[in-house]
Amino acid sequence: MDFRVNEDQEALRDGVRSFCEGRIPLEKLPELEEKNAFDRELWNEFAELGVFALRLPEENGGLGLGAAEAVLVFAELGRYLAPGPLVWSHLAAGRIAGAETGETVVGGIDLSRGEAGPHLIEYADNLDVLLVLRPDGVETLDPKTLALQPVGVPLDPLTPLMQVESLPSGERIGDHALLARLQDEGAALVSAMLLGIAEATQTLATAYAKERQQFDRPIGGFQAIKHILSDTFVRQEAARAAVYAAGATLDHPEAGDVLRTVSGAKVIAGEAAMKNSRACIQVHGGMGYTWEVPAHYFLKRTWVLENSFGGVEDHADRVVARIESKL
Amino acid sequence: MDLRYSETDEKFRSELRAWLEQAVPAHGTPPATHDWPARRAYDTGWQGKLFEAGYAGINWPAEYGGRDASLTEQLVYYEEIARANAPYIGVNFVGMLHGGPTVIAEGTPEQKERHVRPILTGDQVWCQGFSEPQAGSDLAALKTSAVRDGDDYIVNGHKIWCSFAQVADYGELLVRTDPEASKHGGISWLILSMDTPGIEIRPLRTLAGEGEFSEVFLDNVRIPVSNLVGQENDGWRVTNVTLRFERGTAFASEMYNLQELLAEVARAAKKVTRHDASAWDDRSLRREVGHIQAELDALWAMLKLSISEAGETGVPGVGASAVKLYYTELNQRVGELAMRVLGRAALSRENVGALPSRHFLHKALQSLSLTIAAGSSQIQRNIIGERILGLPKERK
Numbered sequence: 001m002d003f004r005v006n007e008d009q010e011a012l013r014d015g016v017r018s019f020c021e022g023r024i025p026l027e028k029l030p031e032l033e034e035k036n037a038f039d040r041e042l043w044n045e046f047a048e049l050g051v052f053a054l055r056l057p058e059e060n061g062g063l064g065l066g067a068a069e070a071v072l073v074f075a076e077l078g079r080y081l082a083p084g085p086l087v088w089s090h091l092a093a094g095r096i097a098g099a100e101t102g103e104t105v106v107g108g109i110d111l112s113r114g115e116a117g118p119h120l121i122e123y124a125d126n127l128d129v130l131l132v133l134r135p136d137g138v139e140t141l142d143p144k145t146l147a148l149q150p151v152g153v154p155l156d157p158l159t160p161l162m163q164v165e166s167l168p169s170g171e172r173i174g175d176h177a178l179l180a181r182l183q184d185e186g187a188a189l190v191s192a193m194l195l196g197i198a199e200a201t202q203t204l205a206t207a208y209a210k211e212r213q214q215f216d217r218p219i220g221g222f223q224a225i226k227h228i229l230s231d232t233f234v235r236q237e238a239a240r241a242a243v244y245a246a247g248a249t250l251d252h253p254e255a256g257d258v259l260r261t262v263s264g265a266k267v268i269a270g271e272a273a274m275k276n277s278r279a280c281i282q283v284h285g286g287m288g289y290t291w292e293v294p295a296h297y298f299l300k301r302t303w304v305l306e307n308s309f310g311g312v313e314d315h316a317d318r319v320v321a322r323i324e325s326k327l
Numbered sequence: 328m329d330l331r332y333s334e335t336d337e338k339f340r341s342e343l344r345a346w347l348e349q350a351v352p353a354h355g356t357p358p359a360t361h362d363w364p365a366r367r368a369y370d371t372g373w374q375g376k377l378f379e380a381g382y383a384g385i386n387w388p389a390e391y392g393g394r395d396a397s398l399t400e401q402l403v404y405y406e407e408i409a410r411a412n413a414p415y416i417g418v419n420f421v422g423m424l425h426g427g428p429t430v431i432a433e434g435t436p437e438q439k440e441r442h443v444r445p446i447l448t449g450d451q452v453w454c455q456g457f458s459e460p461q462a463g464s465d466l467a468a469l470k471t472s473a474v475r476d477g478d479d480y481i482v483n484g485h486k487i488w489c490s491f492a493q494v495a496d497y498g499e500l501l502v503r504t505d506p507e508a509s510k511h512g513g514i515s516w517l518i519l520s521m522d523t524p525g526i527e528i529r530p531l532r533t534l535a536g537e538g539e540f541s542e543v544f545l546d547n548v549r550i551p552v553s554n555l556v557g558q559e560n561d562g563w564r565v566t567n568v569t570l571r572f573e574r575g576t577a578f579a580s581e582m583y584n585l586q587e588l589l590a591e592v593a594r595a596a597k598k599v600t601r602h603d604a605s606a607w608d609d610r611s612l613r614r615e616v617g618h619i620q621a622e623l624d625a626l627w628a629m630l631k632l633s634i635s636e637a638g639e640t641g642v643p644g645v646g647a648s649a650v651k652l653y654y655t656e657l658n659q660r661v662g663e664l665a666m667r668v669l670g671r672a673a674l675s676r677e678n679v680g681a682l683p684s685r686h687f688l689h690k691a692l693q694s695l696s697l698t699i700a701a702g703s704s705q706i707q708r709n710i711i712g713e714r715i716l717g718l719p720k721e722r723k
């Protein structure tokens with residue numbers, strides 16, 4: 001057992017980080033927002049970076065890496081609020097032609113808990129294929145055949161939405177086994193993005209607390225602020241451990257309980273992102289309540305991710321179901 | 328990022344498990360909490376058995392009789408100790424986690440000879456005399472004085488919250504040897520033999536009703552200069568060496584044990600009737616248990632990460648503060664949940680019908696000490712804020 005991020009993994013993570021830092025730094029968010037978030041060129045660059053083909057075998061044009069690497073990559077994408085249906089297209093790679101190269105933009109919606117319409121579909125305007133998780137399997141739909149209605153103002157300015165009253169059944173591409181797999185992998189990747197947000201908001205708030213002066217000293221010198229920030233760090237560390245554990249266990253199921261570890265990660269990372277984004281706004285004071293300071297983007301994206309692949313309650317229920325049999 | 332244990336680790340696990348399966352039941356049940364001589368005998372007897380089986384001082388260097396196990400074997404050890412419900416380290420805590428490692432790191436050959444092996448075998452019990460009434464979190468404010476008189480120091484002062492003082496053979500004592508020096512500059516670390524004349528021990532009752540710690544009054548106590556560990560006036564540095572050992576894996580088995588306590592809480596809920604159903608039928612309770620289990624799993628993963636990241640040095644980084652903070656506050660939440668599941672049965676310290684009030688209340692009350700002892704939660708937040716995040720420092 002060596003739970004550390006190894007050198008190759010570090011290099012991969014640093015590569016994605018520096019790509020994002022150069023291409024979509026926080027200052028560029030308003031620009032992306034004007035483009036209605038989806039940027040085809042950027043999407044192709046994500047594909048070149050290997051975001052979609054990461055876990056495909058090398059002989060199929062992939063990078064042949066595992067879930068451990070995928071959570072590191074998605075944590076960086078989360079940290080930079082990267083736009084687009086990244087998780088869905090990653091899950092579709094190798095299953096839907098063209099997803100791995102970015103040619104086919106695959107989005108999705110999780111209705112596996114029997115959710116009734118109307119349904120909100122992310123990036124619906126930009127999708128070539130819509131994956132639908134149903135309670136008993138997985139289907140694909142052609143978004144052009146759907147009666148999509150515009151949603152005027154989405155909560156997350158970087159996650160555009162369309163609405164549809166109900167979704168007809170589509171073409172079945174897999175049964176329970178595929179469903180379970182996509183649920184676990186999707187939840188793990190979304191947890192990783194939430195981890196990225198928990199880290200980003202901690203970093204942003206800490207930097208501001210060192211620089212902003214009130215009462216003739218940096219506000220980070222006030223214990224009330226310092227302790228808020230220490231708590232954001234603790235939550236970030238718990239989320240990091242939980243998300244890494246999810247990646248490592250998906251790669252080697254014999255090392256633990258996949259479902260329990262993945263759901264645990266969704267609970268812990270979801271709460272860390274939610275609480276840290278709120279703390280980030282609070283530490284920024286009045287500026288934190290403005291559109292100008294990027295803190296709000298993180299909280300809004302957190303709400304999107306919290307509602308992707310099951311929320312805190314759903315995953316707490318899944319964890320307890322796993323331990324219940326052992327009581 | 329690999330969580331698989333190696334074959335060597337698994338072999339170590341199965342040997343240890345087999346040994347624990349016979350050794351734990353054979354050691355019998357723990358004596359009553361107020362019976363200190365019996366508790367000492369029980370705890371040190373267990374330490375002796377660990378020693379004979381080669382499991383004492385799992386992380387101690389081999390040249391001092393320890394097992395010098397790899398970091399992953401240590402994790403396996405804590406998991407198995409917790410899983411087997413083995414006796415708690417108890418009165419051996421200070422010797423095994425403070426005094427022993429400090430003497431190994433800083434002591435003279437004579438001091439090592441006199442203390443290291445007896446601590447490991449359970450023949451020598453230590454207590455900690457650091458805190459004073461006016462020096463708790465602000466430990467360096469300590470006033471107990473030590474004045475040189477020939478080959479001795481003459482020590483006067485008042486120590487407080489000394490766990491296990493009433494059964495200890497030795498104490499690690501912090502004293503002020505230079506009253507003129509700076510606050511942190513005039514402190515020394517001494518070994519106190521607890522049978523020296525002039526020591527008075529007055530037990531303090533904890534809120535759990537137990538006699539776990541005491542006040543220790545020192546009235547012209549003579550301590551030989553040869554009992555000085557490290558240099559005179561260099562005690563603050565030595566103290567930091569001592570406290571470093573406590574921060575690492577000292578509470579690892581307790582962390583793992585919390586999973587069992589949570590399972591017991593769930594089992595108790597099945598026995599409680601509320602609204603014509605069992606409390607376990609209450610979805611919000613089950614959900615809370617799932618939530619806490621997720622946090623306990625995250626805690627264990629955090630410990631694994633912190634141990635992996637400490638790497639070969641084996642010295643926990645400041646990140647250990649995050650683990651301590653997370654663990655202690657989580658422990659209190661489990662305690663509180665246990666009390667809520669008991670409902671009115673939580674009003675009794677003895678079992679009520681089929682409900683384990685005795686055990687749950689013991690755990691819930693004891694958990695209140697964890698956010699105070701070994702650096703309070705507030706102090707841990709200061710450490711994280713200043714040493715990890717680089718925020719402006721408090722006044723010292």
Ligand SMILES: Cc1cc2nc3c(=O)[nH]c(=O)nc-3n(C[C@H](O)[C@H](O)[C@H](O)COP(=O)(O)OP(=O)(O)OC[C@H]3O[C@@H](n4cnc5c(N)ncnc54)[C@H](O)[C@@H]3O)c2cc1C
Binds near residue numbers: 458489491702704
């Ligand atoms: C069960 C138990 C066993 C113990 N065993 C031993 C032992 O064997 N030997 C020994 O020497 N000591 C022992 N202690 C003592 C322990 O180390 C002290 O209680 C601890 O250091 C806190 O000091 P204090 O009690 O004086 O509280 P104080 O320092 O007075 O703290 C009171 C409150 O103020 C807060 N506070 C203090 N300073 C700050 C600050 N700078 N910023 C923000 N908040 C602050 C604290 O967090 C706390 O909430 C034990 C304590 C307990 C509870």
